Amino acid sequence: GxxxxxxxxxxxxxxxxxxxxxxxxxATGYPSLFWYVQYPGEGLQLLLKATKADDKGSxxxxxxxxxxxxxxxxxxxxxxxxxxxxxxxxxxxGDYGGSQGNxxxxxxxxxxxxx
Amino acid sequence: DSGVTQTPKHLITAxxxxxxxxxxxxxxxxxxxxxxxxLDQGLQFLIQxxxxxxxxxxxxxxxxxxxxxxxxHSELNLSSLELGDSALYFCASSVELRGEQFFGxxxxxxxx
Numbered sequence: 273g274x275x276x277x278x279x280x281x282x283x284x285x286x287x288x289x290x291x292x293x294x295x296x297x298x299a300t301g302y303p304s305l306f307w308y309v310q311y312p313g314e315g316l317q318l319l320l321k322a323t324k325a326d327d328k329g330s331x332x333x334x335x336x337x338x339x340x341x342x343x344x345x346x347x348x349x350x351x352x353x354x355x356x357x358x359x360x361x362x363x364x365x366g367d368y369g370g371s372q373g374n375x376x377x378x379x380x381x382x383x384x385x386x387x
Numbered sequence: 388d389s390g391v392t393q394t395p396k397h398l399i400t401a402x403x404x405x406x407x408x409x410x411x412x413x414x415x416x417x418x419x420x421x422x423x424x425x426l427d428q429g430l431q432f433l434i435q436x437x438x439x440x441x442x443x444x445x446x447x448x449x450x451x452x453x454x455x456x457x458x459x460h461s462e463l464n465l466s467s468l469e470l471g472d473s474a475l476y477f478c479a480s481s482v483e484l485r486g487e488q489f490f491g492x493x494x495x496x497x498x499x
Binding site for chain 1: 389391418420422429430431432435443445477479481484485486487488489490491492493
């Protein structure tokens with residue numbers, strides 16, 4: 273079945289450091305891929321998405337490229353800020369006939385950014 | 388603010404009890420999804436409704452049930468509660484069957 277594996281946290285970085293959070297997936301067909309962010313005490317917010325191979329999703333300085341050959345969708349940011357401290361979830365949505373659109377999530381990676 | 392509302396925000400109850408969680412989707416959204424977030428299982432899909440009809444089921448226990456009403460709000464009913472049911476329950480909504488999902492703030496359930 274479909275699944276998502278993302279790097280275990282927590283990840284602690286200094287402000288302005290480079291961030292990479294790895295995400296790989298297993299899926300039937302050609303899923304859509306997402307990164308969601310969860311700030312303390314809040315629900316999930318969509319950070320970025322990519323719907324086909326080689327697409328690059330980007331938002332607020334974060335980027336991720338849909339790599340079909342390596343079944344990966346790694347999240348990157350060139351210079352993190354304290355305000356980026358949150359839990360990040362990689363997710364996929366099966367976009368084939370039998371799928372009704374529910375999301376399958378990785379276990380989440382907690383990021384802490386120190387000033 | 389995503390436009391999805393969930394009530395109550397917190398719920399504390401005892402084992403064996405029954406609770407109802409409520410979700411109001413964004414205006415115009417026809418699809419509602421329920422997810423459970425727990426420390427050991429992570430974020431798991433429970434069930435999806437579209438325009439009042441059940442469309443997909445995930446890892447939902449038989450003790451749990453849900454429905455979507457004509458005004459499109461949805462309720463998740465959890466019965467014979469166990470300690471392990473303590474979790475954050477999220478509702479999400481989307482315009483169409485496989486559309487972008489917008490999440491509510493969640494209901495934190497604590498079973499004592």
